[in-house]
Amino acid sequence: MDRNFNNKTVVITGGSEGVGAATARRFAALGANLVLVARSKKNLDLIAEELRPLTKVMTIPMDVNDTEACANLFKRTHFEFGGIHVLVCNAGYHRRGLVEAVPAEELGRIIDVNLRAPIILSRLALPYLREAGSAAVINVASLAGRIPVAGAATYSASKFGLRAFTFALAEELAGSGIKLAAVSPGPIDTGFIMTHIDDVADVTFSQPLSTADEVAEVIIDLCCNGKRERSMPPVSGLLTTTGYLFPKFMKLLRPLMIKKGQRVKARLKAQMRASGPQKGG
Numbered sequence: 518m519d520r521n522f523n524n525k526t527v528v529i530t531g532g533s534e535g536v537g538a539a540t541a542r543r544f545a546a547l548g549a550n551l552v553l554v555a556r557s558k559k560n561l562d563l564i565a566e567e568l569r570p571l572t573k574v575m576t577i578p579m580d581v582n583d584t585e586a587c588a589n590l591f592k593r594t595h596f597e598f599g600g601i602h603v604l605v606c607n608a609g610y611h612r613r614g615l616v617e618a619v620p621a622e623e624l625g626r627i628i629d630v631n632l633r634a635p636i637i638l639s640r641l642a643l644p645y646l647r648e649a650g651s652a653a654v655i656n657v658a659s660l661a662g663r664i665p666v667a668g669a670a671t672y673s674a675s676k677f678g679l680r681a682f683t684f685a686l687a688e689e690l691a692g693s694g695i696k697l698a699a700v701s702p703g704p705i706d707t708g709f710i711m712t713h714i715d716d717v718a719d720v721t722f723s724q725p726l727s728t729a730d731e732v733a734e735v736i737i738d739l740c741c742n743g744k745r746e747r748s749m750p751p752v753s754g755l756l757t758t759t760g761y762l763f764p765k766f767m768k769l770l771r772p773l774m775i776k777k778g779q780r781v782k783a784r785l786k787a788q789m790r791a792s793g794p795q796k797g798g
Contacts, residue, residue: 523548531608533560535707539729631675
């Protein structure tokens with residue numbers, strides 16, 4: 518698949534704000550038809566109003582945990598646009614805290630949204646992607662899926678699983694023309710983290726913040742290049758790989774990373790107080 522998305526159709530979950538909205542803007546600028554999925558109709562309407570002068574936009578308010586709704590999503594998309602070329606699984610959920618402190622149903626929801634839903638969506642999309650001939654599924658994972666993060670054990674597990682699913686499905690679909698890839702960002706400057714900054718582990722902020730637009734650009738690139746994963750920023754990807762392979766080294770480094778993260782978090786909180794409330798995303 519090349520970067521010419523004219524008349525190609527892109528489905529984006531979590532498409533109303535943050536990385537999803539940034540990705541929608543990028544694809545719209547490249548001429549793609551958009552199908553944006555999120556739970557909030559109000560937020561979907563806002564991004565759709567913004568982008569409709571550029572391209573065709575269909576919005577579908579739904580819960581990605583509803584298998585029947587997922588099946589209808591692709592049926593409606595195919596009926597409306599005649600094909601499906603890209604699926605971006607971006608919808609995510611996190612309830613931060615130690616496992617013992619988080620309600621069991623919340624832990625289940627993390628797995629449902631971050632892992633079960635992309636698996637179901639990918640399975641249901643495959644017939645349409647095969648029909649398109651040249652297509653892509655891009656899953657938004659996390660550096661937390663490359664190395665375990667205390668205080669985010671279930672979230673880490675969901676992202677580890679999402680990466681494994683992505684790479685295994687890529688093997689199953691080798692030669693089909695369907696590209697499978699994952700983007701694994703560290704902290705992103707959106708409401709997903711920033712509106713819950715006090716609950717985010719200090720060590721998270723030891724890594725550079727990416728912007729939603731930077732992640733969106735990587736998603737576009739992954740549709741078109743031969744890479745199966747991009748970690749953001751690359752130096753953090755190298756660090757997580759090193760830490761995974763050499764856990765004793767990471768154990769020694771962790772106290773320094775926590776101290777750095779505490780300093781960065783304090784600075785970010787001061788900036789947020791000065792600038793006012795953050796938007797979700």
